[in-house]
Amino acid sequence: MAYFDHAATTRLSERVRKAMDRHLRDVYGNPSSLHTPGIDARKTMNTVKNRLAEHFGVTRQNIVFTSSGTEANNLAIKGTYFRHPNEQIITTTIEHHATENSVRFIERVGGKTTYVGVDRDGFIDLEALKHALKTQTSLVSIIYANNEIGTIQPLKKIIPIIKAHGALLHFDMVQVPLHQAIDFSELEADFVSLSAHKFYGPRGSGCLIARDPALLEPLIHGGQQEFHRRAGTENVAAMVGFLEAYEAARENTKAHTEHVDNLSHYFIEQLNVKNFDYRLNGPDLDHSRLNAVLNIGFKGQDAQHLAFQLNRQGIYVSLGSACDSDNIELSHVLRAIDVPKAYIKGSMRISLSDENTREDIDHLLNTLEMLFNE
Numbered sequence: 001m002a003y004f005d006h007a008a009t010t011r012l013s014e015r016v017r018k019a020m021d022r023h024l025r026d027v028y029g030n031p032s033s034l035h036t037p038g039i040d041a042r043k044t045m046n047t048v049k050n051r052l053a054e055h056f057g058v059t060r061q062n063i064v065f066t067s068s069g070t071e072a073n074n075l076a077i078k079g080t081y082f083r084h085p086n087e088q089i090i091t092t093t094i095e096h097h098a099t100e101n102s103v104r105f106i107e108r109v110g111g112k113t114t115y116v117g118v119d120r121d122g123f124i125d126l127e128a129l130k131h132a133l134k135t136q137t138s139l140v141s142i143i144y145a146n147n148e149i150g151t152i153q154p155l156k157k158i159i160p161i162i163k164a165h166g167a168l169l170h171f172d173m174v175q176v177p178l179h180q181a182i183d184f185s186e187l188e189a190d191f192v193s194l195s196a197h198k199f200y201g202p203r204g205s206g207c208l209i210a211r212d213p214a215l216l217e218p219l220i221h222g223g224q225q226e227f228h229r230r231a232g233t234e235n236v237a238a239m240v241g242f243l244e245a246y247e248a249a250r251e252n253t254k255a256h257t258e259h260v261d262n263l264s265h266y267f268i269e270q271l272n273v274k275n276f277d278y279r280l281n282g283p284d285l286d287h288s289r290l291n292a293v294l295n296i297g298f299k300g301q302d303a304q305h306l307a308f309q310l311n312r313q314g315i316y317v318s319l320g321s322a323c324d325s326d327n328i329e330l331s332h333v334l335r336a337i338d339v340p341k342a343y344i345k346g347s348m349r350i351s352l353s354d355e356n357t358r359e360d361i362d363h364l365l366n367t368l369e370m371l372f373n374e
């Protein structure tokens, strides 16, 4: 089999699984309990949080653990909105659904929102951002590294614009940790969302790093967990998994990046050698992008049909489009970057990791060649 859907999720690594197993076996107390098993669980949790906080350049009070990246985005966006219901929220036209639909919710309940467009490679329109900020704004929420086309936004240009205005800034960095460290202390953002299953950690384990969590209205009410920002008995094993996966990602960043860079160049080279009629949706390789996330449009093809046929051969890609049997809704991201009509329907996402090999890519391209000639 050849798995090319690492932007959707990654395998739980053995190292992470073992760390979580150890925890699940040995520590069963509720971190809120005052007896010894509870205190043990609380100690583990605080150790995990302190270590992660050190990696991020914050203190543990700045980390709110959540059930997912989706929940982290919801907390940043709705948590800010509920504090400032009369101010607008700005986002972009190429966000993950977790952001897009949080912002749509705010519209439905009467809030003000603005979607800033992007250019043909997915880079935010800075003039449109400046213009949007003329209206009273509580939060700007931006996907730092795009999950469909890989575009990495130019922080050095974006941050001064937003700071000059005084709005809060949220970056969805869910796709980032396999590729680079998260140094919140350097970032000048107010909120950052992360999710462990994108870097060989467990699903259901995300967090929001917050410069000042007290600025957020909690979305889940109950006990005092997560410094009153997110109630519910803590999933300490999920936190252990998050930390272990994050540390493994840091130890492996250089090797991972080199491997993925090599593979992505090989992939594009082979598309050319084999004379595929294609376009790379998003920036060119090595140009402010994740080389791991390659969105390829094959001219005149039907990507849904191709993905189905590839799946039958044990090759797993993704479409980035929501579809039911009769109705394909083309990806809002591909529409936002104006992918030409001849290519948009034939677009698929190939997302790589260090678990992929050149043989996987040969297998994919040979199978595609065969399907195109059928």
Ligand SMILES: Cc1ncc(COP(=O)(O)O)c(C=O)c1O
Pocket: 007, 008, 067, 068, 069, 070, 071, 073, 096, 098, 143, 145, 146, 147, 172, 173, 174, 175, 195, 196, 204, 206
């Ligand atoms: C950029 C981005 N943001 C948010 C999410 C949501 O994360 P989760 O799957 O943990 O809910 C994803 C996952 O696909 C993502 O790629």
